[in-house]
Amino acid sequence: MKILVYPHDLAIGGSQINAIELARGVADLGHDVTVYGYPGPLVEKITRLGLDFVASPRPRRRPSPTVMASLAAVVRSREIDVLHGYEWPPILESWLVARRTGRLAVGTVMSMAVADFIPRSLPLLVGTEQIADAERRSGRTAVGVLEPPVDLAANNPDLGLDTEAFRRQHGIRADEVLVVVVSRLATEMKREGLLVAARVVGELDASHPVRLLVVGDGPARAELESVVANLPPRAGGPAVQLVGELSDPRVAYAAADVALGMGSSALRAMAFGKPLVVQGESGFWRTLRPENLGDFAWTGWYGVGDGAGTGTMRLRAELEPLVRSARVRKELGAFALETVRARYSLQAAARRQADHYEAARAAGPRTTVDPLSLSRSGLAFTRYTVDRARQRLSGRVRLDDFNARPVAAQRSTSGGRRA
Incomplete structure (x- = not known):
């Protein structure tokens, strides 16, 4: 498969490092992987891992028409099969471009809650069983769990660091x-x-x-x-x-x-x-x-x-x-x-990630969407943008909305499942 991985940004951070390391792991399984995004400090890591990188225009209001036009051009020129967005802005942009180009979009949310405007038809991975459970209860069916992996070759006690x-x-x-x-x-x-x-x-x-x-x-x-x-x-x-x-x-x-x-x-x-x-x-x-x-x-x-x-x-x-x-x-x-x-080994996670792509691909590109689901997502996104506008006017803008209201804060952990 030809896969485009689109982290939410390329500053130092857990979700985007996971995205890049998993991209390398999936490439090691024989897939053709490109990383797309606005340049930041993690470009050096992408290059060091031997992955192809394509720079996006600077994103402003999200989803960004300028970014989506660029993304669509990359998808067509590189004959991408799967667009994989991490966190809600790349997920929405990937989903909209996939609908336009007839390709498959999948998403990963490593935040502590999932934005309710992410289309329910989109195959989604989340980072904990608790969040997946909450999403299934809300009606999302195409959701799986991929816990944040660790590259144990690059992170271990025997590296000889000074x-x-x-x-x-x-x-x-x-x-x-x-x-x-x-x-x-x-x-x-x-x-x-x-x-x-x-x-x-x-x-x-x-x-x-x-x-x-x-x-x-x-x-x-x-x-x-x-x-x-x-x-x-x-x-x-x-x-x-x-x-x-x-x-x-x-x-x-x-x-x-x-x-x-x-x-x-x-x-x-x-x-x-x-x-x-x-x-x-x-x-x-x-x-x-x-x-x-x-x-x-x-x-x-x-x-x-x-x-x-x-x-x-x-x-x-x-x-x-x-x-x-x-x-x-x-x-x-x-x-x-x-x-x-x-x-939590990266190699095992990369295999699960590739299996997720294969399962989503077998289900076929979801270019048609239930009108009720689309309307629900549109209304939720409208509420979100209005709320953000109010925050800006009040001078109290939350920097990370979906980490600000985690699922774990809404649901008791006393019923936690044992490993």
Whole structure:
């Protein structure tokens, strides 16, 4: 098959890295894969992996007529069979172009909820069983699950990365327990937890030698810097450091003693054999242990707590045993590595992705759409655009709408399925 993979952007981020790594995995199975998108930092990764890249025009209002005209031209000139959009803007643009050109469109949503205006006829993959269940309950039939995969050849404890030099570079003492979070410093989902982590590590450092390294950048950075600046000074250097975005953060994962994270970042930390405290919202923090793996398999590497005010207490309770005990860190790090190797390899995910293409192709291009379904999608998109316009007028624009109202926050995880 000739497949065009269209990530939602090419800045550093979990969904788009998954899209690119899966594209390489599918190409390794013998398919012809092109990556399409507006140029950004991840173009270098696309090139390094030996994938063809085609640049799109700069997208503005979405879906973008200019982008769709370009996309249609690429589809025709390269005789593309399958257009694969990641997240709602590329999904809508791919679906509209597929209808125009008679090709097949499929979509992947790695956000924590699916936009209700994505056409129900479009074959869709989501990142958790809980989200797939919610979509099926809403009437979507062509939906499957593909959990965020990890390239275990590129992410593992045996790469020989110079972790000692990395620790020296950032002034990490040999006796300090290094806690690392690799994350986009986003306002939605990430801000609350990052602020809590900075405060908790600052408090723990009074009784245990511990350092938090925050790797990443984004709109919440200024607020995080303010919190860090107000932490009590200490003789051995700052308890919390913001190191900015690294084009290759693997050495940070490898150097960590403990990792904090959610989603694909959590899984990459696990691939380096690190004990993991999963970050969520509303005070959610939980250490990965054998007894709660089934919960994370259901909700994804994320959760919703009892309220933002509980976050400091919750994280301290989870983090302190890890900081105190090297034995506990070793045991839980080994379990994390075993889990990611058993469930999340990129090669297995690429095979499932290719099977999804084949199944969608066997069902045939869905160029005709039920009028009621089309009307429902159109009304939902109109409501969305009106809401965004109101946000802009009020000066309170949410940067990531469908991570801002996750399925996990709407449905209890107490009925989580065991692995």
